[in-house]
Amino acid sequence: MNEVLATGRRTVPRWMATPESITAALLVVAFGVSAAFVPRFLDAAYLLDRSSLYMEVGLMALAMTFVIVAGHIDLSCASILALVGTSIATLHVKLGVPLLPLVFLAPLLGALLGGINGVIVAQLGLPSLVVTLATMALYRGLAQVLLGDHSVSLPAWFTGIERVAIAGTLLPVPLVLFLGLAVALGLVLHKTVFGTWVFAMGTNAEAARYSGVPVAQVTISVFVMSGVFSAMAAMIMISRLGVARYDHALGLELDVITAVVLGGASIFGGRGTVTGSVLALFLIAVLQTGMGVANVKAEYQATASGALLIVAVLMGNCFARFRKWTASKGEGSCSGS
Amino acid sequence: MNNRWRLVEVRELPTLALWVLICAVTALVQPKFLTAGVFRSILLWIPLLVVVAMGEMMVMLTRGVDVSVGSMMGLAGMAVGIALRDHPGIGVYGAMVLGIALGATLGAVNGLLIAYGNVPAIVATLGTLGAYRGLVHIVSRGVQVDEYNLPRELGRWSIDGPFGQTLVPWVVVFAILAAAGTLLFLRFTRVGRDIYAIGGNPEAAWLRGIPVRRVTFLVYVLSGLGSGLAGVLYASRFGTINPAAIGSGFELIAISAVVVGGVSVFGGSGTVAGVVLGCLLLGTISTALTVLNIADAWQGTTYGLVILVAVIFDHWMGTRFRKA
Incomplete structure (x- = not known):
């Protein structure tokens, strides 16, 4: 890797020296290695089937990209998922509210929960890390209060969304929903004024404020987005698993943040792309599927996920240094960190 | 203000008031709360938290955060359990x-x-939170260490004390020593003062020649050290060491204690007395929930609310003092 980079910007096209291209390269390598050992990796139906397992993380990662680019973090996303899932299931099963309207109510509930985060962060100027750490416990706790240690089953017609394919194709609904929203959010982040505001805020919140960016509103918006997308992920998860439980998606925020950071977003804000997050999500999916096929237990996979997150950031630092180096010298090498 | 010896700073008074209020209300609703048994269960609940919170406090004073404390505690406790089960020869002190x-x-x-790789604290420790927890499962092969695997002596730490079978067991003595050590370290050593300086203004600290990287490195080592001790105390207190249970979610309780104890979430200010008070408050709340027969399910909600109320209250106090 060093040699290729060391030739500097004169011989390496700009698009190759981006974090996204590294993620893409890693994805190709991971896929190639997996396919070499496990022939099933070349079976499209198998891959499409497995993809559904990662769409909940994917949806949350799309919104988390906005949150992180804006210079914040949302540790409560997985807890919002659990609370929305248990609330909807409780309303339907215990109070008899019809499920269909509830499915459309879910994003509103998610927006409310995310909005609470956003308002506290924006209006009081408290670090999002501490605020969402608190609401992570709070929302998960409320979900536990609602259902205790019980599972609530959902009606048959509602379950199994991942087995429903778009007419005439093999594409499962969650994957199509994810890809469609990824394109939409990519356009919002990179082609609209709102997206520019998000980047401006993450680069320098103070400067953004003086430039007339409505910082408070943008902050609240990104947290509301995170809540809405967590709620959508909740609907997919309870449909996929057929039950709602308070401990659904426990610790999943780790995977979500890993995907965004691995996709080249800076945890300090101001840098990141939706494409990068999507690529990183598929990288994580390939790695975890690979480990699953190789019979690595789920509990052990936490070690790999954690290590991957750290390696991703170390590589990002290396890149930042490389960019600085090329900017000052015109050429240079990635000196490792 | 730092040079004056004051047991309780202004910031800690509301925490103290809240503690008195909770005790009073619980005692009114359930008079059983004021018995020696309940006092003892609060006393046994706190030591684990105090030793972890001391490290977490030093980390947060430097504007960092360590969310991996629960997993470090789990890995250390599990290693101690396995060592004592498979090689009883090392003895409890060796363990x-x-x-x-x-x-x-x-x-x-x-x-x-964090200090040398420039990885933000939240990302590094969120990563190791997962990585260390996975390691707990790997080293234990998913099998728990049971009470009969551990030497009696270890369990006695939670029963006997320096004054015989009194109200103050050894685990509490360890916690008091850890708190006293931290207090002296933060108040009277150069490195201790550097920790406050870095949290107050990292840029200025660096310009004044404080070895910022070295001190930052040290606070995470101390946080790990405290978590390791907590793992040992856990083994003594509970006897059974389950890979999924030990220390799981403990980071949340530790951070709650530190924030409730008045350590600023922006770093640079906070006292040992305040954090110990925060631990006492959380221990009391947890015991009160049990005494009042409120389901375990409410614990998470309570911690979340406590952190939120503490940081919002802190913010409100801050703006008031700035105006004054």
């Missing part, structure tokens, strides 16, 4: 040293990543 040393090593990994 204690092992646990603390392992904790410090895990903390050093965090410290290296």
Whole structure:
């Protein structure tokens, strides 16, 4: 890797020296290695089937990209998922509210929960890390209060969304929903004024404020987005698993943040792309599927996920240094960190 | 203000008031709350938290955060349990040293990543939170260590004390020593003052020649060390060491205690007395929930609310003082 980079910007096209291209390269390598050992990796139906397992993380990662680019973090996303899932299931099963309207109510509930985060962060100027750490416990706790240690089953017609394919194709609904929203959010982040505001805020919140960016509103918006997308992920998860439980998606925020950071977003804000997050999500999916096929237990996979997150950031630092180096010298090498 | 000896700073008064209020209300609703048995269960609940919170406090004073404390505690406690089960020859003190040393090593990994690898504290420790927890499952092969696997002597730490079978067991003595040590370290050593300086203004601290990287590295090692000790105390207190249970979610309780104890979430200010008070408050709340027969399910909600109320209250106090 060093040699290729060391030739500097004169011989390496700009698009190759981006974090996204590294993620893409890693994805190709991971896929190639997996396919070499496990022939099933070349079976499209198998891959499409497995993809559904990662769409909940994917949806949350799309919104988390906005949150992180804006210079914040949302540790409560997985807890919002659990609370929305248990609330909807409780309303339907215990109070008899019809499920269909509830499915459309879910994003509103998610927006409310995310909005609470956003308002506290924006209006009081408290670090999002501490605020969402608190609401992570709070929302998960409320979900536990609602259902205790019980599972609530959902009606048959509602379950199994991942087995429903778009007419005439093999594409499962969650994957199509994810890809469609990824394109939409990519356009919002990179082609609209709102997206520019998000980047401006993450680069320098103070400067953004003086430039007339409505910082408070943008902050609240990104947290509301995170809540809405967590709620959508909740609907997919309870449909996929057929039950709602308070401990659904426990610790999943780790995977979500890993995907965004691995996709080249800076945890300090101001840098990141939706494409990068999507690529990183598929990288994580390939790695975890690979480990699953190789019979690595789920509990052990936490070690790999954690290590991957750290390696991703170390590589990002290396890149930042490389960019600085090329900017000052015109050429240079990635000196490792 | 720092040079004056005051047991309780202004910031700690509301915490103290809240503690008195909770005790009073609980005692009114359920008079059983004021018995020696309840006092003892609060006393046994706190030591684990105090030793972890001391490290977490030092980390948060430097504007960092360590969310891997629960997993470090789990890995150290599990290693101690396995060592005592498979090699009883090392003895409880040998196992204690092992646990603390392992904790410090895990903390050093965090410290290296954060201080020298420029990885933001939340990302590094969120990563090791997952990584260390996975390791707990790997080293234990998913099998728990049971009480009969552990020497009696270890369990006696939670029963006997320096004054015989009194109200103050050894685990509490360890916690008091840890708190006193932290207090002296933060008040009277150069490095201790550097920790406050870095949190107050990292740029200025660096310009004044404070070895910012080295001190940052050290606070994560100390946080790991405290978590390692907590792992040993956990083994003594509970006897059964389950890979999924030990220390799981403990980071949340530790951070709650630190924030409730008046350590600023922006770093640079906070006292040992305040954090110990925060631990006492959380221990009392947890015991009160049990005494009042409120389901365990409410614990998470309570911690979340407590953190939120504490940081919002802190903010409100801050703006009021700035105006004054």
